[in-house]
Amino acid sequence: MGTTYNIKVVTDKDFNSVEIKDSIDSILTIFNKQMSTWDPKSEISIFNRWNSLDSFKVSDHFYNVVKEALSISSKSKGMFDITVFDLLSLWGFGPNPKSGIPGRDKIDSVLRHTGSKYLAADRNKLIKKHKKIRIDLNAIAKGYGVDILFNYIKSLGYKNLYVEIGGEVRFSGHNRNFDNWKIGLENPPSISTDLEDPFFAIFQGESIAIATSANYRNFVDLDGTILGHTINPKTGFPVQTNVLSVSVIAQTCMEADAWATALMSLSYEEGYKILHNYENIGAVWLLKTSEGEKIISKKGKFEILDPIYGMRQF
Numbered sequence: 635m636g637t638t639y640n641i642k643v644v645t646d647k648d649f650n651s652v653e654i655k656d657s658i659d660s661i662l663t664i665f666n667k668q669m670s671t672w673d674p675k676s677e678i679s680i681f682n683r684w685n686s687l688d689s690f691k692v693s694d695h696f697y698n699v700v701k702e703a704l705s706i707s708s709k710s711k712g713m714f715d716i717t718v719f720d721l722l723s724l725w726g727f728g729p730n731p732k733s734g735i736p737g738r739d740k741i742d743s744v745l746r747h748t749g750s751k752y753l754a755a756d757r758n759k760l761i762k763k764h765k766k767i768r769i770d771l772n773a774i775a776k777g778y779g780v781d782i783l784f785n786y787i788k789s790l791g792y793k794n795l796y797v798e799i800g801g802e803v804r805f806s807g808h809n810r811n812f813d814n815w816k817i818g819l820e821n822p823p824s825i826s827t828d829l830e831d832p833f834f835a836i837f838q839g840e841s842i843a844i845a846t847s848a849n850y851r852n853f854v855d856l857d858g859t860i861l862g863h864t865i866n867p868k869t870g871f872p873v874q875t876n877v878l879s880v881s882v883i884a885q886t887c888m889e890a891d892a893w894a895t896a897l898m899s900l901s902y903e904e905g906y907k908i909l910h911n912y913e914n915i916g917a918v919w920l921l922k923t924s925e926g927e928k929i930i931s932k933k934g935k936f937e938i939l940d941p942i943y944g945m946r947q948f
Contacts, residue, residue, distance in 0.1 A: 671770055708750070747767050873898060920943070
């Protein structure tokens with residue numbers, strides 16, 4: 635996955651950390667061979683080279699991720715879209731990045747085969763509805779990986795656990811202090827980073843997953859222009875809103891991961907209205923006002939602790 639993982643288990647039972655780590659590494663190796671676009675021999679890379687409208691049989695994990703991605707694409711009105719592989723490449727992201735700011739004609743050309751309507755999933759098979767379509771699962775696969783590891787460790791009989799891959803987290807039970815797990819919500823860096831708190835608030839809960847999307851984490855410099863990695867799948871251009879970051883709370887990390895990306899593609903107002911239809915999904919937005927100040931807003935029946943910025947209600 636090109637990132638790190640961190641697992642914590644609180645137990646009074648025997649815990650063979652070496653054996654469990656070996657099993658986890660094996661699971662992640664298989665996972666990468668299925669969904670890493672950086673591996674030309676992976677399942678997803680082979681599918682992306684599949685220049686046919688015939689069905690393409692895939693593994694269970696690959697199918698589950700794509701199926702959920704298509705569902706969230708529909709729920710988010712198309713703003714979560716895994717068919718953006720070529721758009722990301724145009725803007726300098728991914729395993730085959732282009733250089734320079736792309737022209738309108740190139741963007742329009744790629745948009746002709748971009749969109750979830752060009753992909754179908756049925757009975758462990760994927761069907762391209764346009765031969766050129768290529769997919770990227772980075773915005774959802776990491777969350778699914780967290781779920782896989784979480785469920786594996788839980789199947790071993792451990793109840794108090796914390797699983798994190800690249801900042802995406804799922805946890806249950808309590809920590810070693812017999813308290814609910816606490817997750818820091820990252821404060822964006824600035825010129826005065828050394829003077830700022832590393833977190834703008836703390837989330838505390840149990841048996842939940844949380845994932846964060848933020849453009850300041852992954853960006854590219856194209857001809858002196860700094861661009862975030864969130865691309866609007868409808869316009870083909872990098873997203874520019876007042877949303878600095880979104881942290882999503884859900885029952886599974888796969889849901890949280892995908893929704894965080896979807897909400898980064900939307901303005902705060904648009905995202906809040908869409909989430910209003912889904913009571914099981916919560917979110918914390920960090921926003922930048924027109925005066926340059928930072929404010930926090932949230933949706934959901936949960937509390938955030940120690941906020942360092944003011945709160946805004948929709």
